[in-house]
Amino acid sequence: MFERFTPEARQVVEGAQQEARELRHDRIGTEHLLLALLTRQGTTSSTLLGRHGVTRAAVVTGVSRFTGPALDAEALTAVGIDLDAVRSTVEAAFGPGALDGAGGRRTRTGHIPFTPRARKVLELSLREALALKSRRITDAHLLLGLLWEGEGLAAAVLHERGVDLLALRDEVRLAANS
Known part of the structure; x- marks a missing residue:
């Protein structure tokens, strides 16, 4: 499936692995894909997420709130x-x-596996690309897969930020089709 990814979409997947490392998580989840989408400035995804008030800092804060606070x-x-x-x-x-x-975990080196939800997002991004009659999977298709999955930590953080997932999905589909 990765052969269908544009170079930018591949960079998002690689970025998700880096995000997991930086947060010292042992799996790549939907939240790491969302963070990687936000890191790629000027892309369809980062632009549309920005219009909805979603920033990398806000997502990191939201992820921390859901995964538990550090020791006080x-x-x-x-x-x-x-x-x-x-x-x-x-x-x-x-x-x-x-x-x-x-x-108490050390930074993981080497390959970090995807959670089942993150793997589902990748699968759904392929389905979105096919539905939009695209031969390649772009960052917009990855965001569409993330929004379609709708139950992972990324969706929870977006919901907490007041993002209307269906409205954002419509905007991304429109942008991906043009």
Whole structure:
């Protein structure tokens, strides 16, 4: 299927992997595809998302809200937990940097797998391209697949931002057809 992707669409998929790495996530989800679409300035997707008030910063904030907050050092100190003491004990047992990264996970190297929802978005982007009689899958088709999937973390963040997914989908289809 990737042979049908335009170079820009391939860059979005590669960008999604980078977004997952930067957020220290062990899977590429719909949220990473959305972030990668926003990173590609000047594309149909980033332009239309911008018109709906969707920015990369807002999506990162929304993703963080859904995936859980970072540890609040002050709150833990208030209940008698010293994070520095915990870090020292863990590093003494497991080595320096054992707690580095989100959730104590280290940054993943190499290939990061897609979640089932993200794979579904890629499949739906192919279906959108075929429905629009396009021989190639563009960034707009990826956004259409993301909107069609409609249940992943990306859709939840868009909904939280007040984006009308159906209206955005109509706009993207119109732009992709021209």
